[in-house]
Amino acid sequence: MTTQPTEQSAPADDTPVAFYDHLLPGIAAGRYRITVGQQLPAEQLPGARLDPVEQIVDVRAAQFRLDPSWVHAVYPAAHSQGPFHGLLPHITLDPAALPWEREPFTGSVPNPARAPWLALLLFGEGELPGDPNALGTTVPLTVRALLDGDAAVSGPALDRDAVDPALLDTPCRVVDVPRDLLAQLLPEPSDLALLAHVRTGGPEGAGGSEGADAAPADDQGGRLSRDAHAVITTARFPDAAQGRYVAHLVSLEGHTPPGPEADGRPVRLVSLHSWTFTSCPESGGGFGPLARRFAPGHGEHSAAPLRPSPAAGAGLPDELGTLLEQGMVPMTHITESGERALAWYSGPFLPRVAPELPRPADGHFPDADGLLLHEPHTGTFATGYACAWNTGRALALADPGFATTLVRLRHRGRLRRATERQYVTYSQQLFHSAPSAGPAPRAAARTTVPTPRERFEELLRGDALGALAASFAHPDDAGPDPRPVPTAPATYCLNTPQRSSAPQPPSSDARETAAWLARLRTLSGVPFDCLVPDRRMLPPESLRLFHVDRGWLDALLDGARSLDRHPGADTATDAELDQLLNAQGSVPTAGLLLRSALVPGWPTLRFEARAASGAVQVEVIRREVLGGDVLLMLFDRMPDRLTIGEPHQGLHFGVDDRGDVALRSLAPGEVGRPLGRSVPVGTDPALTVTTASGARVLDVGRLAARLAEDVKSGSPLSPAEFAVQLVRAPEQLTLSFEGTTR
Template sequence: MTTHPPGIALYTTWMPSLRGHEYTVTAEQRVTRSGAPSAMWTFSTPEQTLVAGRLRFTLTGAEIAGCFPPAGTAGDFGHLLPFVSLRDPYLPWEWELGSGKEWEHVPSLALLVLADNEIAHMANGDAAALLAPDKPPADLVLPKLDNVFLTGPCTAIDIPATFFAALVPSRDDLPLWAHVREEHTDAAEPLPATATVAAPRLPSTPGRYTAHVICLAGHEASLLKPPASGAVRMVSLSSWSFTHAPPAGDEQDSNIDAFNALEKDRRENPSAGRLRIPTPASDTSPAGQRLKAGYAPITHRLVTGEPTMAWYRGPLIPGPGTEAPAHAPFRCADEALIYSTGDGVFDITLAAAFTLGAQLVLAHTALCDTMLTWRSTAAKLARALALVTHPDTTGHDLPPASALPDPQALLQSLHRSSLRATFDVAMASGLGERITTALRTTPAQAPTSAPKSGPVASGVALRDHLGRLLDDHEATEVLRRSMVTALAPPPATAPTAPSGEAGTGGATSQTWTWDPVAMLELVPTWYLLPLAEAALPADSMRYFHLDGAWLNAFADGMLSVGSHTSTDASLTPLLKEIVFDLRQGAVMPGCGLLLRSPLVRHWPANPGVARKDDVLVTVEGAAIISRRLLTAETMLLLFDKTPSAIRMRQPAHVLEYGLDSSKGHLTLRKADGSADTDIAPLDVTGTSSYTGAVPASTDKVIKAAALLDGMIAALPAPKPPRNCETFAFQLLHPPAALTIIPPPAQG
C-alpha cells in the first residue's frame, strides 16, 4: 500500500475503467484439430451494440461536495476562479468526447460563469424535446447526440456564439480546468477524493453571476471551431448564483482574512472566549456580575401591567453551572420566577424556560399527542396499582413489595379475560360496595355506618392511597418499571423533534428519552442566545456550558401539558424521571462552541451528519456529539467534554483557486508549496497572451495553456511537467488553519 505524507495530492484525471460511450461487441471462437488431416472451425455471433454509462443531464445536491463562491453570497471574487467540487472523482471523465488520442483526457463537464444578460434563452423540459426539437431555429447549434441518450428532464441554456467562443475553453484548454484532489492526514486512509471543475472567467465586474455545470457531449465540433453567429444550446446539470461586490475598507475578501479575523478576536476578546456580554473585569456591581454570569437585560411586563427590566439567561452559560437544589417539578411559570431583593429585579430565566416548553408542545400536534398519551398511560397504571392494593381490597394497610402486582400485567390480563364475568363475580363478592365507600371517603370524614354486607371499609380515599404508594420507595419502583415498559414505543415510531427541526431524541434499551441534544434542538435561536450581537459578534468563537436548571424547567413546562388533577401532579416527578432522564440514553455534553464567521457559509455541511470530507472543526481530547446551524454563518457545536484544543482548517475541496489579489498577479510556488520570492509574480490579467476579454464586459478569461507555459518558463530548473497538476498547484491558495485552546473552566 502506498502511503502519502499529510497534505493534498493532485491528479490530472481519475479515468474510469470503461468510459461512457457506444461500443460494438463481437465474439468469436476458433476450434483447431491437430494431427492429420488438420482442420479449423470458426464460430461467431452477430455484432451487438453496448452503451456504457449514460449521459447525465442533472446533478443532485448530494453529488456536489462544495462550490465557490458559495451560493447566494456576495464578496470580492474578482481575483478568484469559480469552481465546483464533485463527490464522484470519476464524473468529469465518465463520458468520452470524440475519438482519438487528442480527446483522451478531455473532460465532458465544464463550468460556465455568465452574467444575467449573457443567456439568450433558458428552458426546462424533456431532454428529447429540448435537445432534438422537430423544428429547431436555423441559427441554433444543437448537440449531436443519438436519440437513445435523450431521456429524462433537463435544463437547456442558449448561449450567444460570441460568449461561447469567449467563455467555453477549447479542447486543448479543457483538460487543465478539471483535476482531482485527495487529502491525506495522519490517518491510514485518505479523505474521499473529489473532482474539481473550474471556470476560466475572473468575475471582476460588480454584479450578479450564475455558474452552470454544463455537459459538452455532442459539441465536439463547436469546441474545435466555435460558431461565428447564432447561439449554442447546452445542458446545465446544476447552477448557483453569487454576487461580486468589491470590498470597501477593511471588509474580508478571502477565507484567509476570515481566519485572521477569528485570530484577532481571540487575542483581543476581553471575556476570554466565553459566551457572555463583554463587561470590564473591574465591574463589581450587581449588574456587572449578572453580565459576567451570562445574563442579558430584557424588557419585562409585570402582572400588574407595568413595564420593567428583568434578567434572562439561556441554556448556554459561560461556565459550568452550579448544582440546582432539588425541588418538585414546577407546576406553572410563576413558581419559577426568582426575585432578586438586592437590585429589585426579576430573574425570569426558569419561568421563560417553563413557558417555552409548554408552548412548544402545544404548537406541535404530534408532540402534544405523545405527551398526553404518556400522561394517560401513567395515570391508568397508577390507578390500577392503587385499586388492587387498596386496604379495602387486600384487607391490610400496604402490601409488602413481594405482593405488589405489575400494573401493566394487570391491565393486560383484564383485557384478555371476560370483563363481564369478572365484573359479575367481583360484584357478588361485595367489590362495588367497597369501592364506592372508598371513593366517598375523605381524610376528614370517616364512614358513619358500616355497609350492610361485606367487610368494614378502611376509610382511606383512593387518591390518598395512591399518594401513600408514591411515597413508598418499593411501590414506586414497581410502578416505575411498569411505566418504563408501557411508555417504550416501537423503534420506528419513537417520537422525534417536530417537522422542520433537525435531530431526534435518544433511545435506550428500555425506553425513549429526551436527551440534552434533542431538547436544545427544539429551542428557538433567540431563547438559546439572547442579544446575540453583543454576546457573539461577527467573526468570533465563544465557549459555553449547559445549564441543567434551565433544561429541567424546560422539561417541567413540556410535562405541564395535560396535568389537571392531583394524581397527574403526583405522577409528574416519576414521569419526568423516565422521559427526561438527562443521565440516561445519551452523552451529557460537557462543553460547547458557538462559531460565527463567513467560513460557516463557505463550507456548508449537514449539521446532523458528520462526513469525512466536511471537516470544519476538529477537536483534541474530546468528541463532537452534535452540530447545528443556527444561521447561515453561525454554527453550534457540542462536545462530550472540554477539549484540550480546537483546530479549524479548510477542507481540500473548498480551497480558494485563483490569483493573489485583485491586482491580477500570481505568486509562483516551489515544490514544497512555499512562495518563490526569487521570482517576480506573473502579471496575469495585464498580459494579453494569458487572458482574453468577455464581450461587453471588463472581465478577463484565462487562457489555461498559455498561462501554464508562462508558469513553466518562469520557474527555475528542474522544470515541472506540463500538465494539469502543475497548473492547479500554482493556482491553489494554501489552506488556512487556526488552533485555539479553550479557556479554563472558571474565570
C-alpha cells in the same frame, strides 16, 4: 497518478489530501449492442449451432440536467463578494466520475488526454447578450427543442435515437455564447484535461489513504477513498476592478471546438449549473479578512462572552452592571394581576458558570411559579427558569405525537401500579384467612376442591398478573412492594409458578419519550429569542462563547414532562425517564454562536475545539445553522482553543498576491513541499492572455509546459500535478482563550 501534499501544504489539521488525474467509469455512457452466440465443437451434432441473440443496452448518465445535490461546493460562494481577482473559480462535484462519463465535442475530435465533457466558463457583465448584468439568466428549453436545433444558433449535434425518450419533454437550460468570446475563454481540447481532476481527503474520508476499503478504483489500479470529489476549474481570472460574474458549468458534448473556419452564429451550450459572485478587491470579504475580525482587538467583532453590552457612558450603578456582566437582560414582566413591572431574564447561554439550581424533593419542578426567583439587588424577579419551564410545556403541547406518547406512558404506569397494589391486597387477605394448623394430610389435599375465590387468589400469585400488566405497561414500572408479602399455607394441590423477577426492557413509549426529551435538551426547537434575548448581544460579524446553564435545561425538560403528571403516582415513570435520559449522550455545557458572512459563504466551515491546552478534543453535541447567517455549536466542555478553517473541498487554485505561482515538489514522499521558487504569471504575457474585452485568461498549455521545466525537468504535467502547482492552501484562524475570563 496520485500526489499527496506534505504537512507544509496540507489543510490546517494536517489531514492528507490526494489528487488523481481522473476517475474513468467502467463503461462510457451510450448505446451498446450485445451479441451472444454459442457453438459446440462437434458441428454435426443436432443443435450444435444456435442463432446469436442480440440485446440493445443503454448506459445512461447525466446529460441535460444535474441533480442539485451532486454539487458539493462552488468557489467563490454563490452571491458572495470578496477579493477574488487572484483565484480561479471552480466547482466540486460529488460523483467523482461525472466529468468523464461522456466524450467532449463530436466523435471526429480525438480525445487522447481524456478531457472531460464538462467545462466551467466565467462571464462578466455585458458579455452575454442574454444576460448583460451577469445575473445567471438562462433560456429554458425542452430536450426535444434542443435536439431539433435553431437556425440562428449552433447547437449540439446529438443522436436523438441515443437519448432516452422519457427525457425529450423534460426541461433543460441553455446559454447562447458569442463564438468569438467562446474561442477566447475555452482552452484547446488538449488543455481541457488539465482543468479537471479528482481529489480526496477531509474529515469524512479515510485520511486521504489510497487503500480505503470499498472505495471505487481509478484507471491505474489504485483505490479512491469514499470522499472522492471531481473538481473542474475555469481558466479565467476575475478582473482586478469591481464587477459581477456568472459561472456556468456547460456541456461540450456534440460540439466542435471553436475555430476560424466556423460560422459566426452563437454557440448554444447546455448550462448544468450556474452561480454568481462579485469580485471586489477592497471589500475585505474573503475568508481571511472575515475570520481575522474575531481576533482580539476588533471591538464587538472579537470573540467574547455572550452578554449584553450597556451603552457607552450609561453610568449604570454597580449592581446593575454586575447583572449585565452575568448575562441578565432587563425585560418587562406582567404579573398575574396584570401589573407591569421590571424583571431580569437570562437564557441558557451565560458568560459564567451558573450556580446549581436547588431541586424539589422529588427532583422535578411541578410548575413555573416555583421557579420565579427573587433578585435581591433590585427587588425584582429573575424569570429565566420560569420562562424555560413554560417554553418546555409549550413545545410539548405543540407536538401532538409527543404529548400523546407521554400521556399514554403515564397512564400505563399508573395501571401497572394499581394492579400491583391489588395483588398486595389479595395476598394480605389470603394470609389472614389461612388456617392456623399445619398442612392437611396428603390424601386429604388430593381430594380438596378449591373454591372460586381460592382459584382467583392462586392465579394472582402466579404469572397471570404479569401477563395482565404487560398488556398495559411494563412489569418494572413500579418499585418494590412496600412490605414483604407472607405466603399462606396451601390447602389444595395446584401448580403455583413463581412470578419472573428478571428486569424487563423499557417500553417503546418510554424510549420515544426519552429520545424527544434528549433532543430538547440540545435546545432543538427552542425559539431563538429565548436563547439570545437581545440582538445586541450578537452583532453582525461576531463570535460569542458561552456556558450552558444546566438548571435552565432541567427547567425546560420539567415543563415538557409536566403534561398529565401527578407527583405521587408518577414517581416510577419519572425515574425510568431519568434513567433513559442519562443514557442519551452528553449534556451540553458550553458552546458558541457565530453570526457572520462565513456561515452562508462557507457551508462546510471547519471547526476544531480543544481543551486542556489543546490536549483534549471537545465533543460537538450539536451544530446547526439558525437563519441565514447564524451558526450554533454546543460542546460537552468549554474549549480553550478554537480553530476555524476553510473546508477541505474548498481548496483554492490561483496565484499569490504578487501574481506568481509558488512551485511545489512532485518528488515521491515530498509532494506539495514548497520549493522556494515561483513562476510569474501575472507579468508574463505569454502565460496570461488579455482579450479585447479585458478578460484575463490563463494559457493552460503554456503554463503547464513552463511549470514542467522547473518541477519535472520538462516532462509533461498530468492534471493532478498541474493542480498541485496551482493550489492555494485553505486558510485558518486559531483563537486561544487560555487564562481568559469567560
